[in-house]
Amino acid sequence: MYFITGNRHKYEEAKVILGEIKMLSVAYPEIQADNLEEVVIYGIDYLKNKIDRNFFIEDSGLFIKSLRGFPGVFSSYVFKTIGNEGILKLMGGERHREATFISVVAYYNGKTHIFKGECKGKIAEKVKGDKGFGYDPIFIPEGSEKTFGEMETEEKNKYSHRGRAIRKLRKYLESC
Amino acid sequence: MYFITGNRHKYEEAKVILGEIKMLSVAYPEIQADNLEEVVIYGIDYLKNKIDRNFFIEDSGLFIKSLRGFPGVFSSYVFKTIGNEGILKLMGGERHREATFISVVAYYNGKTHIFKGECKGKIAEKVKGDKGFGYDPIFIPEGSEKTFGEMETEEKNKYSHRGRAIRKLRKYLESC
Numbered sequence: 001m002y003f004i005t006g007n008r009h010k011y012e013e014a015k016v017i018l019g020e021i022k023m024l025s026v027a028y029p030e031i032q033a034d035n036l037e038e039v040v041i042y043g044i045d046y047l048k049n050k051i052d053r054n055f056f057i058e059d060s061g062l063f064i065k066s067l068r069g070f071p072g073v074f075s076s077y078v079f080k081t082i083g084n085e086g087i088l089k090l091m092g093g094e095r096h097r098e099a100t101f102i103s104v105v106a107y108y109n110g111k112t113h114i115f116k117g118e119c120k121g122k123i124a125e126k127v128k129g130d131k132g133f134g135y136d137p138i139f140i141p142e143g144s145e146k147t148f149g150e151m152e153t154e155e156k157n158k159y160s161h162r163g164r165a166i167r168k169l170r171k172y173l174e175s176c
Numbered sequence: 177m178y179f180i181t182g183n184r185h186k187y188e189e190a191k192v193i194l195g196e197i198k199m200l201s202v203a204y205p206e207i208q209a210d211n212l213e214e215v216v217i218y219g220i221d222y223l224k225n226k227i228d229r230n231f232f233i234e235d236s237g238l239f240i241k242s243l244r245g246f247p248g249v250f251s252s253y254v255f256k257t258i259g260n261e262g263i264l265k266l267m268g269g270e271r272h273r274e275a276t277f278i279s280v281v282a283y284y285n286g287k288t289h290i291f292k293g294e295c296k297g298k299i300a301e302k303v304k305g306d307k308g309f310g311y312d313p314i315f316i317p318e319g320s321e322k323t324f325g326e327m328e329t330e331e332k333n334k335y336s337h338r339g340r341a342i343r344k345l346r347k348y349l350e351s352c
Contacts, residue, residue, distance in 0.1 A: 005256045029205075029207045029208075029218065030207060030208040031205045031206060032206040032207065032208055032215075067258055068256070068257045068258070069257055070254070070257035070258050070262070071257075072253075074208070074250045074253055077248075078246070078250075078254075079252055080244070081243055081245055081246035081247075082244070086246070086266055089266055089268070090262055090266060092265070102284070127225070133246075
């Protein structure tokens, strides 16, 4: 089974849960949609006749309540431009810091199967930790005092949106 | 000829330059690309067999230098979430306020033709004016002291990225 992604961090997180999978970096169009499901379904449609075995793709986003869901579906682009510093600036003086990380996994084995994971939490007041990637150092999941940036992969997977979505995929695969 | 857009402001701006055109609101996928050209070319490919006469689409974005091009290709989404207030917050304390508005028009008449317009300027210190739409009230084009939000359509068209791209389309149509 392939995990089609260009992001080695995501691959490492998935491998801890799924065991032997192969990372394959194939570009596919990501549409500007309102939700992650549309993005991955469009991606699967593009990829399904090009890949010679079962595969999955994943898309995720950070949805900040006081910013009306920003950066959301565009989290990756926003990170590359304004980064964590920009998010903290936008959140400056804001007391309502609730945010949700969402991950959507789409698995294709002749049919498309969607698995969604969520992780509620809040935006930290400053960058903490240097593990993980992206917004990890500014996101504190519910039930922890640490940011994802301060956690090793196994600890992060317990809480994380991506861990939850990929465990749903594992459960599905075990049932097949 | 159709202008395929859901944005009445854009339609009005185009009509001042092109005369009789029809607005047609048909949704098409917008990909998460690095530049506007890719977005419109993908859109044309999707639309070309669905529309029964010549048509054009347009995509535009505001590229702020000190924010590494943010909000860029995702200007519309960013506007809907953090808005002008968010941009001004991100620019707080920033002396380098250079920004460029870019518009790309793609016209389809059996072949695809691309017309690009740019407008250099700077981000205002605060919201000014209530005309236009989107980032117009925080963008001051080079050669003016006013924001686009303080200009009537005809004055805005003289400077604007969209005006420039659509005048290139008009020139092409006249040469046919």
